[in-house]
Amino acid sequence: MWLLILLIIAVCFIFYVKEVRLKLVSSPALAYFKRALPQLSQTEREAMEAGDTWWDASLFSGKPDWSQWLQTGKPALSERELDFIEHELAELMAMLDESQICTNGDLPPEVWQYLKEKGFFAFIIPEKFGGRAFSAQANSAIVAQIATRSLSTAVTVMVPNSLGPAELLLHFGTPQQQQAWLPKLADGSALPCFALTSLDAGSDAGGITDFAVVCKQEFEGEMTLGLKVTWQKRYITLAPVASVLGLAFKVYDPDQLLSETTELGITCALIPTDHNGVEVGPRHDPMGLAFMNGTTRGEGVFIPMHWVIGDVDGIGKGWRMLVSCLSAGRGISLPALSAGTAQLSARSSTAYCSVRRQFKQPLWRFEGVQAALGRVAGLSYSIEATRQNTAMAIDLNKSPAVITAIAKYHLTEMARIAINDAMDLHGGKAIQRGPLNYLALHYQGMPISITVEGANILTRNLMIFGQGATRCHPYVLKEMAAAQEQDADIALQQFDKVFVQHLAHSSKTFLKATFNGLTCGVFSSAPVAGEVAYYYKTLTWYSQILAVLSDLAMLVLGGKLKLQEMRSARLGDMLSQLYLGSCVLKKFEDDGRQRSDLPLLHYAMHFHLNAFEQAYSGFIDNFAPNGLKTLVKRWFMPFGPGIGGPSDQLITELCHSLYHNKLTLARVSNLCDTSGHTGLEALEQAFKLFPKCEQGLQKFERWQKAYQAKLLALSTEEQLALAVEECILDEEERELLVSWFESSRQALSVDEQG
Missing domain, CATH: 1.10.540.10 (Acyl-CoA dehydrogenase/oxidase, N-terminal domain)
Structure with missing residues (x-):
């Protein structure tokens, strides 16, 4: 089957002529595609129609236009x-x-x-x-x-x-x-919340059990057309303090007061929370954080029709409203929380690993520490790059559902890695809660970002490739439309044209991916020169691999692909890493190609390209027949994976840059303001003081080691004074060390109970 498919693709390319449309598709083939192509539910169809594509479509096509990508605009503030x-x-x-x-x-x-x-x-x-x-x-x-x-x-x-x-x-x-x-x-005189999640329906919004019945009832002294709404919602942020409740529910019209249809679909309405029948239930306790989150309910609450968003014309259009707006919120809120958490982790961990010393050395000089610290910094750079570019898409009036799903899933997961590493680097200081602690509550709150606006398991396994395969593919959506055409002749005519274009596109992409595999992508074009050009060429090559594998997966599995979530998730991972890598490259260009950013860029690109290769290998292992797994892997990567993860040398170079080039640290922590926080301010003060006294500290510690027995009964201040008397330190060095020991003690202190 596999060899036959590959042969068909190659033959179609050989016989494809640019100006000739070969009539290769007959009625039996069209019938096969009607069965094979994925079927969309009504909610899936509305989600597809509400969103749009952006750079994700270019990556999915196998021919990304890098010049266009770099010219989409530079993130900026007014x-x-x-x-x-x-x-x-x-x-x-x-x-x-x-x-x-x-x-x-x-x-x-x-x-x-x-x-x-x-x-x-x-x-x-x-x-x-x-x-x-x-x-x-x-x-x-x-x-x-x-x-x-x-x-x-x-x-x-x-x-x-x-x-x-x-x-x-x-x-x-x-x-x-x-x-x-x-x-x-x-x-601020009205504080809003929006209630979508109910007991029986979370990610499956189509399964909402909250409902309303169209009816007429007296309202403010007049007989009024409206809805009797019954709902029970939970996990609603700001619900305990909101004055206006946004509510999603299904509408039924048994008396056909609005139309001949009884089930009118999901609808959204605005209801003042002081309206008769609206109940605000008890608060939830989300991981010990203090933002307001709770429940709301109502039974048979009458609302006039003009409280429905869009009035009567908004009946049944709620799901379309929600999915068209959700991508904007998902592309702003969760990436922002992730960037904040990651940059706090990067700033505090870099400072702490300089101030905290073991075996007479700052922590950051130990290679095990460097591995975690480099990961925090590299991922923070990638998170910030993706946050900026995803927000820019929204400012360009795009509603890229796939892009925002990628940002939500991967940025929250990378932030989770960053805060976990930061906790490890801080050790005991990180786990003691109190005013001096700056990490514990972020660590506690990390699962909230993972959970909200679609749990990450859903986002990865159903949304990214599930929507990307049809929305981003240059031909599949057109083929689906043709296959669903009722007129058989028109369907066959439309399908023939699109399908031949699809085959030509796929065969070209297949040959390009094969050629780039043999040459490691060196002949692909790049919009820049120098050491960064290699990454553009590799991303183009990997984009072609994704395009070919996606076509094969959809051809072999058809509509079953979206049900085989582990396979489709790996294809989604491949698309995601292409986007994340693209954002890293664009940020480097937007920031003026600063040399101090190169260690961050190299780390991030090696991380994302290696993640692509792992997803590629995992997909082939679980998709290709046993006898063909090695052949397929080697076909597109004949010399094995092109890039491993960040090397030890790269990690060490990145950590040295963090400590010896202020611009490197600033790039991954510019949003983290340390002023006004007791613990962070003390840490920052000690961190900035350390380079000034490092040389004196080394001399003092060598002297301490030589005369350890003699110094046991003396305080640190007395030892410093004696070191001056014996000409080990001068007075300026002594004063600096006095300040250093005091500031480091404050920086490393933790809160105590009682």
């Missing part, structure tokens, strides 16, 4: 946004103490008031309604910076600026609804 960050955001950061917030179980009243007054809940609302009208780039950067200090506050800020009432109103609300609600949401 003067107005920068001014907000410099003033309002800086003032907010000084007010935040995550340890105290979590102890109290809530943000302080003054923080709540400040968030409302300064427009922290109004980033996406236009200025004409009193909002900030910030770009997605600014929204993301602000949430990321808050996340370095307080996850509880970051989640509180991100929710109103993500999927929820404001965004749904902007895209689908009537002018009357926009005028009624958006000014209140902008000035």
Whole structure:
């Protein structure tokens, strides 16, 4: 079967002529494709139609246009946004103490008031309604910076600026609804939440059991057409304090008051939480963090039809509304939290591994420590690159569902690796909770990012390749449309044309992938010269491999592919690593090709390309027949995988750059403001002081070792004074070491109970 497929592809290419469309597809072949192509449910179809593609389609095609990619724009903030960050955001950061917030179980009243007054809940609302009208780039950067200090506050800020009432109103609300609600949401007099998840339906929104029945009832003294809604929702962020509830439910019309159809579909509505019958249940406790999260319910609650988003025209369009807006929120919120966590991990771990000493050496000089520290820094660079470029896609008015799913899944997973490594590097200091600790609550809160807006298992196994295979492929969606055409003659005509184009495209890509395998991609074009060009060529080669394997998988498995989640997930991993690597390369160019960034770029690219190769190998091992596994692997990579993971030498070079080039550390921690946090400030002070006194410290420690018995009864201060008397240190070195020992003690201290 496999050899036959490969032979067909090669033959089709040989006989393909650019201006000639060969009629290769007959009615039996069309019938086969009707059976083989994946069938889409109504919710899947609406999701496909609501989203669009971006750079993911170019990567999936096997012929990425790198010049176009680098010219898509440079992530940037406006003067107005920068001014907000410099003033309002800086003032907010000084007010935040995550340890105290979590102890109290809530943000302080003054923080709540400040968030409302300064427009922290109004980033996406236009200025004409009193909002900030910030770009997605600014929204993301602000949430990321808050996340370095307080996850509880970051989640509180991100929710109103993500999927929820404001965004749904902007895209689908009537002018009357926009005028009624958006000014209140902008000035904070109305606080929103959005309730989608119910007891029996989480990721499967189509399985929502919350429902409404179309009816007429007296409302405000008049007989009014509306809905009687029954719901029971959970995990709803801000529900305990919200004044307006966004709600998703299914609508039924048994009396056919609106149409001859009884089941009208998922619908979204806005309901004031003080409306009769609305119940706000008990709070949840999400990993000990203090952001408001809880339940809401109602039984037979009547709402007038004009509370439905879009009024009566919005009935049954709720799912389309949600999926069209969800990608924007997913592409901003979770990448921002991931960037904040990763950059906090990078900044604090780099400083701690300099200040903390063992065996008379700073921790970072030990190779085992370098392996973890290099990983934190390299992944932080990749996370920031992807955060910036994904937000830029949204600013370009794209709704790239696949891209945002990739960002959500992989950035949260990379942030999880970064915070785990940071905890290991800090050892005992990391696990003692209190005001001096800056990692424990981020470590506790990491599973929240993994879980929300689609659990990561769902995102990886169903969404990335499940949607990417049809949305990003240049021909499959057209073939599906042709196969579903009712008129047999028209279907055959359309299908013939598209399918021959598909075969020609696939055969060309197959031969290109084969050639690039034999030459390791060296003849592929790259938009830049120098050592970075190799990565562009390799990504092009790997893009061709993905295109060929995707075609083979869809041809062999057809509609069964989306059910074979482990196989499709590996193809999704391959697509994801191509996108992540693309973002890393673009960030390097956007930042001006700084030499200090090269160790970060090399680490990130080796990490992503190696992850692609592992996914490639895993897919072949679980897809190709036993006798052909080695042949298929060697066909596209005849010399074996092109890139291993980051080498020991690269890791050491990266760690040296972190400590000897301030620009390298700044690149992976620019969002992490250490001022105002007791523990971070003490650590930062000791970290900055260490290079000034390192030489004196080495002399002092050699002297201590030589006269250890003589010095046992003396305090450190007395030993330093004696070292000056014996001309081991001069007075300036002594003063620096006095400051160093004091600042390092403060930096390494932990909180104590009682």
